[in-house]
Amino acid sequence: MAELSVGESGSPSAKSPATSGTWRRLWSPFAGRPLAIASLVILVVFVLVGIFAPWLAPFDPMEKNFGPDGRLDRLATPSFSHLFGTTLYARDVFSQIIVGTRTALIVGVITAVAMTVIGLNVGLVAGYFGGWVDSLLMRMTDVVFGVPILPFAIVALSLLEPSTWGIIALMSALFWPITARVVRAQVLSLRERPFIDAARISGAGHMRILYKHIAPNVMPQAFIHGVFGVAWAITTEASINFLGFGDPFTMSWGTIIYDVFTSMVSYTAWWWFLPPGLCIILVVTAAYFIGQAFEEIANPRLKAR
Amino acid sequence: MTALVTLEGVSKSFAAKGQLASLFAGDTGRDVLAVDGVSFEIKEGEILGLIGESGSGKTTIARLLLRLEQHDAGSIRFADGRDVGALRGRALRDYYRDVQMIFQDPYGSINPRFTVFDTVAEPLKTQGLGTAAERPDRVARALARAGLKPVEAYAAKYPHELSGGERQRLSIARALVLEPRLLVADEPVSMLDVSIRASILNLLKELAADYGLTILYISHDLSTTRYLCDRIIIMYRGRFVESGAAGQVIDEPAHPYAQALKAAIPIPDPTVRRAHADPDADEEAALETVTGCRYRPLCPKAMACCGTSVPDLRAIAPDQEVACFLYEGLSPHATAEGDTGQP
């Protein structure tokens, strides 16, 4: 989108703007915004943890730990050997958090990508072609938009084999209308711009106009909602798991809290439920702030408020 | 000179929607007849000016020529007999090698995400012209011809790094890269600063003189049209009111509307005094839907016949045709080629 690059003014010399310009543009949402920079740092740390989870986790998250006395080390308070203590079943909470980070990120990123891909295409096609195509797609969007996510997920998942992929598919199927609506609204105004007429008279067909000329201009908005999508997906996945409709064999922050809850020790074992809770809050908030920073750049009117 | 494009009895109406449209159509919600049965030729190698105020239908004619809109009645034919209205798919794509357009808005008409090079290379790619190795050469030639020199300094820039004048040159380069025979220029300088305007007008002049490019120049501005064009047509609310040699028509307009238009232009010379338009003329009348001549409600010389029938374009001098009953019977031997009457 053009507004992303307002910071740059004409420079006299021919440089290679493709590289330096892109980086500067990508950094511009963070310039002078400490909150956004902090969020970025937090997110980067989580991403690294997620990527290197198998090497970082000191224990197998499902492994039962024994104390020096040979007995199961149940509900141990944090110590050097178990940074976040252990669970009722003597499993290492720290390792669970690290492995759960990977799950959270996979769920967040895949859902975000899927919702963006679906929403972007629906929005592009609806906005560009208009007419009955638009009506049909937008009615569909309205219907999906109206579906309450958690109740629907619970019903759907109780009928299916619980799996993380199922949760991802479900969230992707429910989240895309937000992206679709935003993209469509932008396409409606973009398609009236003369450069689309110019593309048409250069001989470009519909597909080329849609994906080469229009799509790159709506990507920033779609991207912003993708970032928010990461946050929604992580929250929703945790909620589903917390409610016990998730895959019990996948370690995720939601399952950890579910375990605390079903063990009925939530009033005592703070080291067990606090870390996953804080992780959810940190990642979701960080994603929101980053999304918001990008949005302020894309839509400067927000800044004034 | 042979005709490159011939329009015959071309009409286009738009469904009255929104405030603006209903303003022109009255409150009846009827369709707005943007172009009402116009006929004209664009001759090979000429610069033809199409003049009119907003709502006159001049931009609609440009869009019909480029098939960005489809006309409702009449025919638009290209030199080799191609029926522009019937072009589809491949044939339409091929047509765009012959006919190109530059737009009024130098900011909106270039994709902000394309570099200068990509912008000019895009038509070659969509048309499948030249190999990837040949394209940089053709792009460079088009950029140079449009005056974006040195080419290397511009190729990697993005539109936001260019001035308005440079963008308009880029727009011209994008059109030229296909080596079209007709260039439709829709108000190409109206959004540019005066000091830059002249350079774009001069560039268009050069392109016509050096490469034999035919240009349809669409404008609301008599002075730039007079400077650039060989022949002009003046439109009023969807119809032609006067046409002829640019110098003749602008210097001595015959139609009362053309006269009013000319008389209203401020003259950048404080020593010249001109008569000013009556400040209190009834503007509301101009919005009425009328029978007969559309200028009648504002015309100081309107007669009874103006309300009952529509005047046709008639030659009143070798280089001048007027659609006005004042000149009816003035030169009975000459009849207009174009019939602007209703079918």
Next chain:
Amino acid sequence: MTEDLLQVEDLSVSYGTAEGPVKALDRISFAVAAGETLGLVGESGCGKTTAGRALIKVMPANARITGGTIRYRGRDLVPLSHEEMRAIRWREIAVVPQSAMNALNPVFRVGRQIEEVIREHEAVGKAKARARAEELFNLVKIDTARLDHFPHQFSGGMRQRALVAMALALRPRLLLADEPTTALDVVTQDRIFSRIRALQRESGASMLLITHDMGLVAENCDRVAVMYAGRIVETAPTGVLFAEPAHPYTLGLKNAFPSTTRPKDQTLIAIAGAPPVLRDPPAGCRFAARCPFALEICRREDPPLVEVAGGHLAACHRSDEAPMLRAKAADSATWTRTAVPA
């Protein structure tokens, strides 16, 4: 000569941006005498609109007056508070804005909007305000029945006339017209200006006309100030400016302006290049990079605005050679020496 109604001295305005301040106006000075029309001309980005907005202190949030004085009837407006300015706007200095559609509130009847302006500034009753609004519509020749219409029911020309009426509502001494007719067709523009001139004659109000159109300047202004890149580069009585321009930029503008009155085969000459970026203006004269007459000193030292003849000032190191520059400027070869494209 009559006392100056408005006297602007060394006015500077900066816009704060992420990349640092942009000096939109750099120490500009001009005056408007009572009953006089001053034209402020220049191209987009030269600062003419900023100057107009600074006068009434209606500026974007990131704009700031960084220096200078704006004396209106002897009183400096720069230090005045919002409240004090409100008493001056409309009543003393009234604006005829650029876009009639944006200036009128689409959800209120036009008459009501005019009445509100009147009642906001004068302690009059509803009936009095209505009577005044009717009187104003008569002045600008719009049917008073139209007072009860909404803005969208007006044609473009009528809306602009309604705004002229609104500007005149409180009988201001100074009209500030910023491109009041750019959105209108030329015939409508001509009518509006005829009307404004007639009303100005009757009321004796002064006008500051901000425009890029040399034709409007020639026909409507007593004096002209030419702006370039945040500076005033030349100011003179209109007749003198057109007959004997002294600044190369003015000379260039004159060459570039198409007119129906100039010989058809006379080539228009563009000024190559573009105005400098105001975030980082060049040292010396700001026009030097585009000027075919620039000397070494022009790139080094900023030329002051000095008197060329009585009432005619130009900011050019070579203004004493003006007749020679004028002769040379008429030749298109002179202007091709700077090889930057526009």
